[in-house]
Amino acid sequence: NAGVTQTPKFRVLKTGQSMTLLCAQDMNHEYMYWYRQDPGMGLRLIHYSVGEGTTAKGEVPDGYNVSRLKKQNFLLGLESAAPSQTSVYFCASSLRGGGHGYTFGSGTRLTVV
Amino acid sequence: KQEVTQIPAALSVPEGENLVLNCSFTDSAIYNLQWFRQDPGKGLTSLLLIQSSQREQTSGRLNASLDKSSGRSTLYIAASQPGDSATYLCAAGPPGNTPLVFGKGTRLSVIA
Numbered sequence: 510n511a512g513v514t515q516t517p518k519f520r521v522l523k524t525g526q527s528m529t530l531l532c533a534q535d536m537n538h539e540y541m542y543w544y545r546q547d548p549g550m551g552l553r554l555i556h557y558s559v560g561e562g563t564t565a566k567g568e569v570p571d572g573y574n575v576s577r578l579k580k581q582n583f584l585l586g587l588e589s590a591a592p593s594q595t596s597v598y599f600c601a602s603s604l605r606g607g608g609h610g611y612t613f614g615s616g617t618r619l620t621v622v
Numbered sequence: 623k624q625e626v627t628q629i630p631a632a633l634s635v636p637e638g639e640n641l642v643l644n645c646s647f648t649d650s651a652i653y654n655l656q657w658f659r660q661d662p663g664k665g666l667t668s669l670l671l672i673q674s675s676q677r678e679q680t681s682g683r684l685n686a687s688l689d690k691s692s693g694r695s696t697l698y699i700a701a702s703q704p705g706d707s708a709t710y711l712c713a714a715g716p717p718g719n720t721p722l723v724f725g726k727g728t729r730l731s732v733i734a
Contacts, residue, residue: 513665540719540721542721544724549726550726551711551724551725551726551727552666552711552724554721554723557721559719567721599665599666601666606718606719606720607653607654607715607717607718607719608653608654608656608671608713608714608715608716608721608722609654609671609715610668611656611658611666611668611722612668613665613666613667614665615664615665616663616664616665
């Protein structure tokens, strides 16, 4: 049982390049989330999804897009990377809302130069 | 907007000490309060979840309490061990489908 898997684990991008981070869960969870974690800033919510085909903005959505075409996958896209997007990105999923049963992936460390 | 604050930001204690980590939240209309552990370079692992109707939860040497009226939660760690060294984050679960709101964490070092 893999839980939540994030790919890639590490990436270096040049300013202006685009990329997609993939989050996959095998627990049949309805809810999925993307957070970024920066020193001194804690975990901040980027976007989330309450079910297949749905997405919603979080606290810091600018510069990111997401898609949830399949229930098990939640993609985070950076169309034109900026140095300010250098961060560690965490995906999480939960069976339902209300904060229950969050399972986190191991993170993607992204550096934009 | 819910805000979650954790004090102190970092804590260093000798092995064997009992310790308390603090968490405060601004909106008492929470569904639950959770504590997570994060090891360096890793994701978060859920430790304890306290429902809004509960006062505390216990797991082994860990005890978490919740006082909604004062907007506070504490995580008590008994007989601390070097293996407890990690960052501890608390998160408030708003009602409805809204995701968890996290504090910035307390980085704990237990010195052997």
